[in-house]
Amino acid sequence: MxxxxxxxxxxxxxxxxxxxxxxxxxxxxxxxxxxxxxxxxxxxxxxxxxxxxxxxxxxxxxxxxxxxxxxxxxxxxxxxxxxxxxxxxxxxNAMLKDDKTYPSICITKEVFPRVFKTRNIIKNGSQYFGPYSSTYTINSILEIIHELYPIRTCRLPLTKENIEAGKFKVCLQYHIHRCKGPCEGKQSIEEYQNDIEQVRKIIQGDANEISKMLYKEMQELAAEYKFEEAQKLKEKYELIESFKVKSVIANTIVENTDAFGYDEDENSAYISIIRISKGSIIQGYTIEYKKRLNENKEDILVMAILELREKLQSNSKEIIVPFDIDFPMENIKVNIPQRGDRKKLLEFAMQNVKQFKLDKLKQEEKLNPDQRAISILKEVQEKLHLEKLPMTIEAFDNSNISGSSAVAACVVFKKAKPSKKDYRTYNINTVQGPDDYASMKEVVRRRYSRMIKEGTPLPDLIITDGGKGQMEVVRKVVEDELNLKIPIAGLAKNDKHRTSELLFGFPPKEIGLKPNDQLFKLLASIQDEVHRFAIKFHRNKRSKKQVASELDSVKGIGEQTKNELIKHFKSVKRIKSANFEELKNLIGNHRASIVYNYFHSDLSS
Missing domain, CATH: 3.40.1440.10 (GIY-YIG endonuclease)
Structure with missing residues (x-):
């Protein structure tokens, strides 16, 4: 079959x-x-x-x-x-891309447990809390734990038998009051385990209960005039309260809740989970899904919620999400908050996922310098609805002063970067007087007629420095005369001579741009570059013309001699002030006499 x-x-x-x-x-x-x-x-x-x-x-x-x-x-x-x-x-299938190992907090299964950060999960009965995608969060929790409780940091096998046999001696941690010396039996198992239980509650976000207990004990000790012991508890109480201020971002009414943030690009989806217990963030984690079949965001988010809740062992009965999803699990409330504490939690989750996406993009750009350029060009393609990525962009500008020394320039950007070897300058030959439209027509016609004749690849986008009029002039040449299909955009400047708007289409329409966008910065840099290049060429031409006109008056020397003099002395002023020997060494006795006598005839008479 x-x-x-x-x-x-x-x-x-x-x-x-x-x-x-x-x-x-x-x-x-x-x-x-x-x-x-x-x-x-x-x-x-x-x-x-x-x-x-x-x-x-x-x-x-x-x-x-x-x-x-x-x-x-x-x-x-x-x-x-x-x-x-x-x-x-x-x-x-959309696949979880999770090749980075995130740290967790481990409480070891020992008589005197240790508490530390680890990236390796060993199934030996130890408890693991996490993972945490934020190193700052996990370090902050461990810092407060070790400030509050003198838990050992050594790896000694502290069994009851080893301690009773006197195998160990206290270390520096004991002498600086960071450990109570269980290795020599100076701290009981019961007291140590009580500290560990309170540590466990802090990690799980239940700092309120510990705070209340410490406050009650402190009051009782003070009532019994045990002020020194009460003072120690007060210090612990203040540390816990300080930790609560830093970690609580919502009203304590919001408890045992998971908030999810979502963002995506063309190839990946990013989902962040923020776990909240009694108003405090106890865990945060972000994953990336590689898209395979243009899956919709609702399905990807549902899949990610399952993945993250299983990974973080969450049993929350409420989930907060940024958009409506079909989540069929029973006894789970799906919330899309519009205001209040839950809205703040959602915003926090969204902030985390956007930061993760940004960090990933930056890392990719470091590994692949072209990544950022391609990303910007995709934005150009989307904004202008181009059929293909504008890998080659050409821009034109004219320059003249009252019609004199009229010139034009073309700059070429490849992969969003200047390709200076492809820059071209043009003397305007067919236009008399200051006519920018006619000058643009001549240059564009010459540029693309030659490229067609030579079989040179044409650009993917043309940008004119000017408004609708310049765009129309270019269109008439490119489309009507040369029968080419090249997209044409226009960049206009405001009264302060700064790039202000992007025009596209016929009739041209303004395309919205934000001054801080990378796209805006690219277009502004193209406009500035073509303007700079055109002005530089115009200045050089005027300067050479002024120099040449004065040397042209010297009878008896040719173009080669003029060029030698200008190349060596850089200006007519220096030629005038040069002595005869300098001129002789450069252009010989006969021609030196002609030049020297021309500029010094008034002095000799």
Missing amino acids: KKNERLKNEVAALPHKPGVYQYFNSNDEIIYVGKAKNLKKRVSSYFNKIHEYPKVNVLVKNIDHLKYIVVETEADALLLESNLIKEYRPRY
């Missing part, structure tokens, strides 16, 4: 029930796993149309056969899908 016919029969046999479907390739490998409220309806949708996204069409082309599992509820389908994806890691 042929593949298409077999697949048709398999799809026809699917039930109208919730479940999970698996697509296999010809090697019997799972290439995609999906969930469905209605298996038959969902799977049929893959085969009865041409899809908008090419990746989906590629997936369908590679499906050799399929299998399915019927479940009772949508929630069961969601959990089964998540487990199958993690187990088989299918090629076309």
Whole structure:
């Protein structure tokens, strides 16, 4: 039986029930796993149309056969899908990209437990809290713990037998009051374990209970006139209160809640979880999902919520999300807050995920310098709705003073960076007087006529320095005369001669730009560069013209001699002040006599 016919029969046999479907390739490998409220309806949708996204069409082309599992509820389908994806890691599923190991806090399973930061999870009965994607958060928690409680930091095997045998001696930590010396039996197991229990509560975000207990004990000691002991508790109490001020970001009514932030780009989705207990953040973590088939954000977020809650062992009954999702798990309240403390928590989660995305982009730019350029060019493409990425951008500008020495310049940017070897300057030949439109027409015509003749690759975008008039002039040459299809944009400046707007389309429309955007900075730099280059060429031309006109009056010397003099002395003024010997050494006795006598004839008479 042929593949298409077999697949048709398999799809026809699917039930109208919730479940999970698996697509296999010809090697019997799972290439995609999906969930469905209605298996038959969902799977049929893959085969009865041409899809908008090419990746989906590629997936369908590679499906050799399929299998399915019927479940009772949508929630069961969601959990089964998540487990199958993690187990088989299918090629076309959005995959968790988590190659970075984040630290956790470990409380060891020992008679006298240690508390420390680790990236290695060892299943030996120890307790792990985390992971924490913020090093600052985990370090702050450990700092407050070691300030409050003199927990040992050594790795000695402190068993009851070893301590009684006197195998250990107290170290420096004991003498600076950072440890109570359990290694010599100076601290009981009960007292130490009580400290560890309070440490556990702090890590879990329950600092309020410890604070109340310390305050009560402090008051009782003061009432018994035990002021020295009360003072020690007071110091602990103040540290706890200080920690609470730093960690509490919401009213303590908000407890046992998970807030999720979401952001995405073309290839990845980023999801952040902030876990809150009694108004305090106790954990924060961010993951990245690599998109495979242009999955929608709702499905990715649901998958990530399952992943993160399992990873952080969360049993919160409330989740806060930035947009509506179909989350079928029972006894879980989904909240999209519009105001209040929960809104603040959502904003905090969104802030974290955006920062994660920004940091990742910066890291990629360091590893691949072209990454930032491509990102900006994609923004240009999106803003102007271009068919392809504008890898080569050319910009034009004219320069003249009252029509004299009229010139124009063309600068070329490749991958958003100046390509100076491709810059060109033009003397205006066919235009009399200050006519910018006619000058632009001449230059653009000359530029692209030559490129067509020589078979040089044409630019992906042309930018004119000016408004709608300049754009129309360029369009007439490019489209009407040369029959080229090159997008044309215009950059206009404000009264302060600063880039103010981007124009595109015919008739031209203003494209919104923010002055702090990288796109705006790129366009402004292109405009500034072409203006600088045109003015520089114009100044050089005027300067040479002025110099040449004076030397032209010297009868008896040619162009080569003039060039030698200018190249050596740099200006006519220096030629005038040069003595005869200097001139003779450069251009010989005969020509030196002509030049020297010309500039010094008044002095000799």
